[in-house]
Amino acid sequence: MRHVSGEPGGLRELKKRRTRTALLHSALELFTTQGFEATTIDQIAEPVEVSQRTFFRYFASKEEVAFAVPDTVESHFFDAFRARPPAEPPMTALRRAMRATWETFGESVEGVSPALHMRMYQLIESTPALLAVLMCRSAAMEERLAEEIARREGLDLDADPRPRVLVAAFTGVMRATGRIWGAGGDTSAASLRRITEEHLDRLGPALVTAWDRPEPGAGAAGAT
Incomplete structure (x- = not known):
C-alpha cells in the first residue's frame, strides 16, 4: 500500500490541537465554576484523559492556560x-x-x-x-x-x-x-x-x- 506523504504528521498535529483545545475548555470551565486557586492540574487533565505531564506539554502553568x-x-x-x-x-x-x-x-x-x-x-x-x-x-x-x-x-x-x-x-x-x-x-x-x-x-x-x-x-x- 502506497504511503501518503505527510499524513501521519498531519494527523499528529490534529490530535495535538484537539488535546490542547480540550485542556483549555476543561481548565476554563473549572476555573469559572470552582475558582482558579482551587483548581488543580490533575482536575484539568482528568476529563481529557491525559496525565499531568501531558498538560505541561501544552501549557507551562495554570496561569498560562488562564x-x-x-x-x-x-x-x-x-x-x-x-x-x-x-x-x-x-x-x-x-x-x-x-x-x-x-x-x-x-x-x-x-x-x-x-x-x-x-x-x-x-x-x-x-x-x-x-x-x-x-x-x-x-x-x-x-x-x-x-x-x-x-x-x-x-x-x-x-x-x-x-x-x-x-x-x-x-x-x-x-x-x-x-x-x-x-x-x-x-x-x-x-x-x-x-x-x-x-x-x-x-x-x-x-x-x-x-x-x-x-x-x-x-x-x-x-x-x-
Whole structure:
C-alpha cells in the first residue's frame, strides 16, 4: 500500500490541537465554576484523559492556560490593527480592527464562546494574583498600540502624547463596556458589539463638547 506523504504528521498535529483545545475548555470551565486557586492540574487533565505531564506539554502553568484566550484575542486584534490602511484615522482603524476580531472570535479562540470568555475575564479581575498579571499585560499591550499608532502617523511618541491618550481612552471604553456586558442578561457577541459601539460613539462628544444639563430647578418646576 502506497504511503501518503505527510499524513501521519498531519494527523499528529490534529490530535495535538484537539488535546490542547480540550485542556483549555476543561481548565476554563473549572476555573469559572470552582475558582482558579482551587483548581488543580490533575482536575484539568482528568476529563481529557491525559496525565499531568501531558498538560505541561501544552501549557507551562495554570496561569498560562488562564490567559490563553486573552493572548489569542489580543494577538488577532493587534495583527488586524497593523493591517488597517495607513490612511485611516487611528480611532477608525482601532474600531475596525476590533470588529474584525469579533467576527473571527470563535475561529481564533478554539471554540471558546464569548460568554465563557467573559466569565473567565470576570474571574481574572476578582482573583488578586491574576489581576496583577492582567494589569501588567494591559499596560504592555497599550504601549504596543501607542507605538504602532505613532509609527503609522509618523510621530515621536516621547514628544507627542496623543497616541497614548487615544489608546488609554479606547481601552478604557473596552474595559467598561466589557463589565456592563458581563453584568447584563444577554451574553451574546452581538450584544457586546452593540454596547461597545454605542459607548465608542459617545467617546468623542464626551471629550470635546459641553454636556447637556437640566436647567436648575427644572425638575422641581416640572413636578408642580
